[in-house]
Amino acid sequence: MGELHVKERDIVVPGEVLATGMDFLPAGGAYRDKELIIASQVGLIAVSGRLVKVVALNWKYLPKKGDTVIGQVVEITQNNWFVDIGYMNDAAISLKEGTIEYIPRGADLSQYYNYGDYVVASVCNMSRLLDLTMKGPGLRKLTGGRIIKINPAKVPRIIGKEGSMITMIKQATDCKIIAGQNGYVWMSGLDPEKERVAVEAIRLIERKAHIQGLTEEVKSFMEKELGVKNDIQ
Amino acid sequence: MTYNKRSDGRKFDELRPIKAEVGVIPRAEGSARFQIGKTVAVAAVYGPRPLFPKFLKNNERGVLRCYYNMLSFSGSGERVRPGPSRRSKEIGLVTEKALAPALDLTAFPGSTIDVFIELVQTDAGTRCAGITAAAMALADAGFPMKDLVSAIAVGRIDDKIVIDVDKSEEDYEGGMADISIAMMPRTGQVTMLQMDGYLKRDELREVLKTAQKACAEIYKNQKEAFEARYTK
Numbered sequence: 001m002g003e004l005h006v007k008e009r010d011i012v013v014p015g016e017v018l019a020t021g022m023d024f025l026p027a028g029g030a031y032r033d034k035e036l037i038i039a040s041q042v043g044l045i046a047v048s049g050r051l052v053k054v055v056a057l058n059w060k061y062l063p064k065k066g067d068t069v070i071g072q073v074v075e076i077t078q079n080n081w082f083v084d085i086g087y088m089n090d091a092a093i094s095l096k097e098g099t100i101e102y103i104p105r106g107a108d109l110s111q112y113y114n115y116g117d118y119v120v121a122s123v124c125n126m127s128r129l130l131d132l133t134m135k136g137p138g139l140r141k142l143t144g145g146r147i148i149k150i151n152p153a154k155v156p157r158i159i160g161k162e163g164s165m166i167t168m169i170k171q172a173t174d175c176k177i178i179a180g181q182n183g184y185v186w187m188s189g190l191d192p193e194k195e196r197v198a199v200e201a202i203r204l205i206e207r208k209a210h211i212q213g214l215t216e217e218v219k220s221f222m223e224k225e226l227g228v229k230n231d232i233q
Numbered sequence: 234m235t236y237n238k239r240s241d242g243r244k245f246d247e248l249r250p251i252k253a254e255v256g257v258i259p260r261a262e263g264s265a266r267f268q269i270g271k272t273v274a275v276a277a278v279y280g281p282r283p284l285f286p287k288f289l290k291n292n293e294r295g296v297l298r299c300y301y302n303m304l305s306f307s308g309s310g311e312r313v314r315p316g317p318s319r320r321s322k323e324i325g326l327v328t329e330k331a332l333a334p335a336l337d338l339t340a341f342p343g344s345t346i347d348v349f350i351e352l353v354q355t356d357a358g359t360r361c362a363g364i365t366a367a368a369m370a371l372a373d374a375g376f377p378m379k380d381l382v383s384a385i386a387v388g389r390i391d392d393k394i395v396i397d398v399d400k401s402e403e404d405y406e407g408g409m410a411d412i413s414i415a416m417m418p419r420t421g422q423v424t425m426l427q428m429d430g431y432l433k434r435d436e437l438r439e440v441l442k443t444a445q446k447a448c449a450e451i452y453k454n455q456k457e458a459f460e461a462r463y464t465k
Contacts, residue, residue, distance in 0.1 A: 011463050013456045014335070014372050015380030015419045029377060038419070040377040042459050057463060059375035060262060060281065062340070088281050088344050153375065210463050 002035075008047055009212070012039040018052050029054035044210055057210060061152040061182045063087055063130055067123040068139075070147065070180035071132070072116060076109045083119065085182045086149065089130055093121060097133035118142040118186065120178055138178075145176070145188025148199055150206045152183035157209040158202055165205070165215060172222045173198040197225045236390040240401045246443055248385070248397045248450060253365075253458035255373045263374025265458065267366035270399055271356035273307075276366035278374045281344035295341035299328040301363055303352040324360045331364050331415040331425035332371065335378045346376070357400045358386040364415045364425065369455050381455050382424060383448035384415035387440045389432055394439050396447050410436075414444040418452040421445050 002021015006012060018030060019037040026032050029041025030052055041056040063069070063085070071083035074090060081098065082090040095103055098112060113119055119141050125131035134140070150158070158179050159166045170177050175189035175198045185202060189195035201218050208214055239245070249270030258264035261277035268274075284290045301324040303313045328350065336346075348370065350363035361384035368382035388398035389410040395402065403411055410430030416423045423441070432440070 011460050013381060013459050014378035015417065015452070016456070017419065031377075031379075038380075040379065041375060042372050042463075044463075056375055058263070058373065088283055088341070 004047065004052065006045045006047075006052075008045055010045045011042070011210075012045060012054055013042050014038075014040050018045065018054070023050055024052050025050050027051050027053035029056040056153050058151060059153045061086055063091070063123045063126050063182070065123055065126055067181040068120065068178075069123060069132070069182040070118060070120050070142070070178065070184035070186055071182070072118050072147075073113050074115070076113075076115065078106075078109075081109060081113050083121065083132060085130075085132075085180070086152075086184065087130065087182065091121075091123070091130040091132045093119075093132045093134060097124065097131070097135055100135050113141055118147055118184075120180065120186070142178075142186050142188075145186055146195070146199070148185050148187070148202065150183045150185055150202065152181065154206045154209045155179055155181055155183060157214070158185070158205050160215070165218070168215070168219065169198055169201050169222070172219075172226065173201070194226065197222055200225070236393045236395075236405070236407075239395065241399065243397075245393055245395045246446070248447060249399065251451065251454045253369065253454045255369050255458045255462050261370070261374075263370045263372070263376075265366045265369035265373055267362050267369065267455075269358060269362055269365075269397065271354055272358050272362045273353040273355075274350055274359065274362035274366040275353055276348060276350045276363065276370040278346065278348050278367070278370040278376075280346035281341040282347070284343065284345040289345075290343050292343050293339065295338040295344045295346055297329050297333050297336065297338065297346050297348065299325045299332065299348045299350065299367065301325045301328060301350045301352075301360065303355055303359065307352045307355040324363070327425050327427065328360065328364050328367060331384065332367055332382055334422070334424050335368065335380055335382050335417055336371065336376055337379075340377070346371075355400075357398050357403045358413075360384070361386050361413055361415065365451060365455065369458060372459070380417035380419045381452060382415055383418050383451040383455065384413065384425065385444055385447045385451060387412045387414060387444050387447070389430070389436055389440065394436065394443055396443055412437075412440055412444075414441070414448075416445065416448050418445075418448050421448075 002023040016039045043054040043056040046053045071085035075082035081093045121132035124133040173194040177187045179185045252268040255265045257266045258277045263278040364384040388395045410432045413427045415425035
């Protein structure tokens with residue numbers, strides 16, 4: 001029972017009826033109104049079983065608990081660091097959540113993270129205030145390398161299914177890459193030329209996230225730029 | 234004396250040619266250009282961002298601020314004096330009320346979403362073109378919306394109901410009724426309804442019916458703008 005009105009990879013806009021019937025479940029940029037499933041964002045359709053998902057093509061980053069984000073320290077007070085993660089307000093890292101080491105009261109916080117430093121942190125509280133923690137695997141201050149800012153909606157595509165896309169780029173360019181859910185991406189490589197190729201590859205994905213066959217296109221782009229045949233995966 | 238032929242030869246229920254585009258202002262979170270006949274509206278959306286002055290802040294929900302402006306060279310070429318006027322402030326207010334029902338502002342408490350609408354060229358139907366462009370710009374920015382908002386100006390000239398009035402019809406000698414309508418096309422829910430002039434009750438019913446058909450067509454154009462942007 002029920003009828004699907006769209007197919008895989010269709011582009012939909014808010015207000016479009018995607019499916020009729022209680023069998024279907026909305027996901028991503030879709031919602032239910034009585035027995036209709038309707039799009040709420042501009043995006044591409046992805047159907048899996050009864051799930052009708054709209055993968056939004058553009059969104060403003062909204063922090064969620066557990067998100068890994070990259071941000072820049074913009075303010076330091078007695079008990080907090082304030083970090084800009086591209087959200088409306090700056091996020092706060094409290095003394096307690098700054099590091100697993102013990103920080104005595106009255107200590108100079110800039111000794112740990114200074115103005116302008118970039119850090120990888122995790123969102124631990126998203127109520128009235130935005131709180132981050134640095135206590136967790138892989139969370140640390142970032143040194144060296146460079147930061148690029150991409151559309152947060154494209155981060156899942158950059159990472160790929162089970163990390164396949166980002167792993168492919170890392171291996172081909174010998175770069176360390178961390179992609180924050182907020183669209184800030186850190187990359188660091190020993191060879192500046194390879195680092196540049198990694199940046200271009202990510203920009204390519206950002207531009208063409210909605211096109212099929214992207215993995216192949218990125219692979220051949222990197223092969224051409226690096227001049228070697230990489231047989232990854 | 235009855236209105237028999239439209240100045241540009243259109244049928245009574247025919248819209249002027251439409252051209253819709255999104256992503257025209259890359260620096261904005263979302264943007265769109267909507268052209269109907271000679272009326273051209275460009276909308277840019279910024280936010281959500283912190284709202285100052287603080288007394289305007291609402292800690293339960295975000296605030297939507299809409300600015301409407303006609304460029305100095307839009308219109309007949311008589312320089313439009315710059316700066317907000319009573320008219321543009323009112324249009325900003327009705328635009329905000331026309332768009333807010335489509336958005337979920339509780340997702341952004343304490344913030345503002347700023348919508349700027351500029352009329353580059355005007356030939357009547359400007360607030361409607363502005364609202365139509367603004368709805369596309371909000372969707373372009375990725376804000377979850379119940380539906381897009383489409384708007385159209387309908388006229389009653391003598392005893393005829395005409396869709397999408399242009400300036401010459403707005404200035405019709407015998408006087409006319411000029412009705413601006415904005416609605417969410419899927420459900421037909423009206424979010425703006427303004428009128429200049431006089432109308433009989435059953436004429437209003439006919440106006441709303443024709444407006445709904447026109448808005449469905451405008452919605453198609455809005456959707457095509459997004460399809461064009463993302464099929465490259």
